[in-house]
Amino acid sequence: xxxxxxxxxxxxxxxxxxxxxxxxxxxxxxxxxxxxxxxxxxxxxxxxxxxxxxxxxxxxxxxxxxxxxxxxxxxxxxxxxxxxxxxxxxxxxxxxxxxxxxxxxxxxxxxxx
Numbered sequence: 001x002x003x004x005x006x007x008x009x010x011x012x013x014x015x016x017x018x019x020x021x022x023x024x025x026x027x028x029x030x031x032x033x034x035x036x037x038x039x040x041x042x043x044x045x046x047x048x049x050x051x052x053x054x055x056x057x058x059x060x061x062x063x064x065x066x067x068x069x070x071x072x073x074x075x076x077x078x079x080x081x082x083x084x085x086x087x088x089x090x091x092x093x094x095x096x097x098x099x100x101x102x103x104x105x106x107x108x109x110x111x112x113x
Contacts, residue, residue, distance in 0.1 A: 030090050031074040032056060035103035036065045044084035047073070050101055057087035060095070070101035 032049035036058070039046045045058045045065070058064075059078055065071050078089035 028077070029074055030056070030077060030088075031072070033072040033098050033101060034070070035101060036067055036069050036071055038067050039084045039086050041083050041085070044082075044086070046084070046087050047071070055087035057082060057084040057089045058095075059089060059091050061092070065095065065097070068103045068105060070098040070103050071095045072098045 032047060032051065032054065034047040034050045036045050036047055038044065039057065045060065045067075047056050047058055048054070049056065056073075057078075058073060058075075059082065073090070073092050073095040075090045075092040075094075078091045082089045
């Protein structure tokens with residue numbers, strides 16, 4: 001009985017420690033840079049990272065940059081669903097304009113074409 005209790009205690013301790021480690025790994029910072037564009041949904045903003053080519057769905061807590069603006073951003077992976085259908089969702093903690101990237105003009109969709 002004592003050995004069974006000790007084994008059960010170790011199992012619980014290891015699983016809790018493993019969960020904590022997994023949660024810490026999920027909170028890893030994400031950073032990148034590129035041109036901000038509107039996503040499929042009007043309120044969505046996406047960036048293709050200029051270094052890796054990774055597509056990010058950026059979720060801004062307050063003021064967001066205009067489409068066609070080059071930025072450098074950092075944040076954490078966003079957990080849960082978003083309205084956007086593109087990219088890895090990132091909760092942006094800070095961003096700034098980036099001068100070393102030239103963005104193309106924003107694409108404006110026209111009805112009837």
